[in-house]
Amino acid sequence: MQVIKKLMKMLCCMGIMIAATACANKEVVKKDEPLGTTHTAASMPAIPFAEKTIKPPQQENKIDKPAAAPVESARQAPQAVKVAAATSDLEKIFFDLDSSNLSNDARQVLVKDAETMMQLNNLKVTIEGHCDERGSAEYNLALGERRARAAMQYLITLGVPAAKLSVVSYGKEKPAVVGNTESAWTKNRRDEFVVQR
Amino acid sequence: MKFMRITLKLIVGAVLLIAPNAVSAQDSFIEVTAPGNRQLKLAVDVPRSVDTVTPAIAKELGDVITFDINMSGTVAAASREPATGTVSPPLAQTEFVAWKNAGYDLLVRSEYSLKGNELTVEFRLFDLPNQKMMTARRFLGKKQDLRRFAHSFSDEIMLALTGEKGCFTTRITFVSTHNRNKEIAIMDWDGHNALPLTNNGSINLNPDFSRDGREIIFTSYKKGNPDLYRRSLFSTAEIPVSNRKGLNVTGTWSPDGTRIALALSKDGDSEIYTIARDGSNPVRLTVNPAIEIYPAWSPDGTRLAFVSDRLGKPQVFIMNADGSNTHRLTGSGSYNVNPRWSPKGDRIAYVRQQGGSFQIYTINVDGSNDTQLTTDGSNENPSWSPDGRFIAFSSKRSGVQGVYVMRADGTGQTRVGQGKGSASQPAWSPRY
Numbered sequence: 001m002q003v004i005k006k007l008m009k010m011l012c013c014m015g016i017m018i019a020a021t022a023c024a025n026k027e028v029v030k031k032d033e034p035l036g037t038t039h040t041a042a043s044m045p046a047i048p049f050a051e052k053t054i055k056p057p058q059q060e061n062k063i064d065k066p067a068a069a070p071v072e073s074a075r076q077a078p079q080a081v082k083v084a085a086a087t088s089d090l091e092k093i094f095f096d097l098d099s100s101n102l103s104n105d106a107r108q109v110l111v112k113d114a115e116t117m118m119q120l121n122n123l124k125v126t127i128e129g130h131c132d133e134r135g136s137a138e139y140n141l142a143l144g145e146r147r148a149r150a151a152m153q154y155l156i157t158l159g160v161p162a163a164k165l166s167v168v169s170y171g172k173e174k175p176a177v178v179g180n181t182e183s184a185w186t187k188n189r190r191d192e193f194v195v196q197r
Numbered sequence: 198m199k200f201m202r203i204t205l206k207l208i209v210g211a212v213l214l215i216a217p218n219a220v221s222a223q224d225s226f227i228e229v230t231a232p233g234n235r236q237l238k239l240a241v242d243v244p245r246s247v248d249t250v251t252p253a254i255a256k257e258l259g260d261v262i263t264f265d266i267n268m269s270g271t272v273a274a275a276s277r278e279p280a281t282g283t284v285s286p287p288l289a290q291t292e293f294v295a296w297k298n299a300g301y302d303l304l305v306r307s308e309y310s311l312k313g314n315e316l317t318v319e320f321r322l323f324d325l326p327n328q329k330m331m332t333a334r335r336f337l338g339k340k341q342d343l344r345r346f347a348h349s350f351s352d353e354i355m356l357a358l359t360g361e362k363g364c365f366t367t368r369i370t371f372v373s374t375h376n377r378n379k380e381i382a383i384m385d386w387d388g389h390n391a392l393p394l395t396n397n398g399s400i401n402l403n404p405d406f407s408r409d410g411r412e413i414i415f416t417s418y419k420k421g422n423p424d425l426y427r428r429s430l431f432s433t434a435e436i437p438v439s440n441r442k443g444l445n446v447t448g449t450w451s452p453d454g455t456r457i458a459l460a461l462s463k464d465g466d467s468e469i470y471t472i473a474r475d476g477s478n479p480v481r482l483t484v485n486p487a488i489e490i491y492p493a494w495s496p497d498g499t500r501l502a503f504v505s506d507r508l509g510k511p512q513v514f515i516m517n518a519d520g521s522n523t524h525r526l527t528g529s530g531s532y533n534v535n536p537r538w539s540p541k542g543d544r545i546a547y548v549r550q551q552g553g554s555f556q557i558y559t560i561n562v563d564g565s566n567d568t569q570l571t572t573d574g575s576n577e578n579p580s581w582s583p584d585g586r587f588i589a590f591s592s593k594r595s596g597v598q599g600v601y602v603m604r605a606d607g608t609g610q611t612r613v614g615q616g617k618g619s620a621s622q623p624a625w626s627p628r629y
Binding site: 098 | 418462535
């Protein structure tokens with residue numbers, strides 16, 4: 001089992017690297033590269049939000065304590081950037097009607113998400129399962145959880161530590177888009193990945 | 198606190214009953230359902246003031262009784278000016294012949310007195326052909342108790358006419374979006390006196406009354422996870438009952454009030470459990486990799502209906518209360534949910550998805566006599582009145598989702614409550 005897991009991890013990593021090099025999108029983060037401050041700074045409206053609650057790593061704390069306030073906030077910034085970037089990078093996945101099966105598209109997204117999550121050091125991720133408005137509200141609570149768990153299982157096989165992940169189902173109670181069109185339903189049958197701050 | 202006060206008042210009022218000088222209720226039943234007979238007609242005379250005339254009070258007293266009795270479907274009620282065309286005489290001088298000649302079989306008369314905020318109302322029900330009083334009640338309380346007094350006499354009218362007390366003094370709890378969140382609210386069965394219960398700004402779902410009607414349980418996301426809470430109607434404290442990992446949803450009290458059946462997913466997927474009132478001592482009833490959710494007790498507490506998708510799509514199943522002897526309720530329909538067992542135990546109301554909408558059905562417990570009750574709009578979450586005469590449900594037929602009430606045969610579908618926002622997931626209280 002261990003061997004298979006490791007092999008899978010390696011394959012996934014390779015997949016990521018290939019994907020990363022294949023597509024020239026600068027938002028894709030390479031594995032070996034620590035999340036930098038430069039290229040994410042532009043796409044970073046969430047800093048003030050994240051800043052409040054993110055604890056800097058221990059050693060940084062020690063250094064920061066005697067330092068003056070401006071220095072401190074400057075030191076915190078990279079970590080905040082990392083979380084903000086990660087949160088916006090964690091892509092949603094979508095499901096077919098009344099199904100919790102992971103499509104090929106969803107699996108590809110999860111591979112990318114797993115990679116981001118594994119760089120989130122001590123931060124945890126809640127997987128939110130959601131449904132469209134057509135099923136019964138109560139059945140959808142269970143269906144949403146099934147969707148969240150499907151993603152969680154896959155992320156674990158991709159190497160994300162189980163302890164990092166939790167699930168919550170909102171059924172059809174928190175639609176991403178309000179409306180009774182096919183397009184709204186498609187957008188609402190989803191898992192969202194929320195970094196716990 | 199307000200409820201407590203009202204309840205106390207009601208008790209005070211009820212103590213001041215008129216001595217039953219009429220024949221005993223048992224002797225005074227009249228046949229209201231004989232086949233071939235026309236429906237009996239009941240007149241509700243304009244309530245009479247013994248001091249200062251207050252037209253608004255008179256109208257409301259009459260309207261409540263007329264609405265209740267018409268909704269019951271037992272007799273046809275109408276609010277009427279005095280049959281003699283003059284001012285109503287005192288109750289003791291009721292003109293039986295004039296009312297009978299106007300085409301009525303039954304007559305409700307009442308007198309009220311309002312002094313400051315103190316309201317006294319006396320009601321009488323007369324059998325016109327036999328020129329006798331069937332029942333009478335006198336209530337003493339505050340002006341705001343007016344509707345409750347009238348509902349209470351409607352209950353007595355039902356007792357006199359059918360041998361079973363009405364349930365017009367009951368309430369319905371429901372999910373309301375009045376403040377844009379999903380909060381639990383409560384209203385009288387006819388939609389009046391709506392009040393918010395929760396105000397936690399989160400998502401609150403599936404309220405259910407305790408057997409004494411003094412508490413509700415519901416699921417709330419207020420701490421992030423869908424956990425089960427309990428709260429009294431008389432205080433604002435929301436007490437956690439089950440906050441196990443995963444779902445703690447669709448909780449419903451057992452008929453004897455000692456257990457709560459609910460769906461928990463703490464062991465990986467949604468399964469039916471029972472727990473004690475305080476949330477301890479969980480007993481797992483289903484073991485299946487499929488989804489199991491929405492338990493519903495039989496009135497004797499020996500069986501549970503629930504929803505499972507073990508055959509692919511969600512379907513209603515029945516099992517013994519120990520989890521044994523599971524079988525499917527109905528072979529019809531590809532998506533059946535929301536079972537609720539009738540108080541008499543013979544029928545189960547449930548919801549079927551068909552053609553892009555939901556419709557309410559009832560079916561015998563053995564699976565026979567499957568009957569569709571709604572066709573208009575999309576209709577969900579049936580809940581029986583404690584006498585089994587009515588079913589409350591939510592409907593989107595008028596656009597915004599609202600709570601409706603119908604007779605158990607599907608007739609008389611009427612919206613109750615017209616508050617701000619949507620109203621859904623109604624649950625009917627027991628009798629108080």
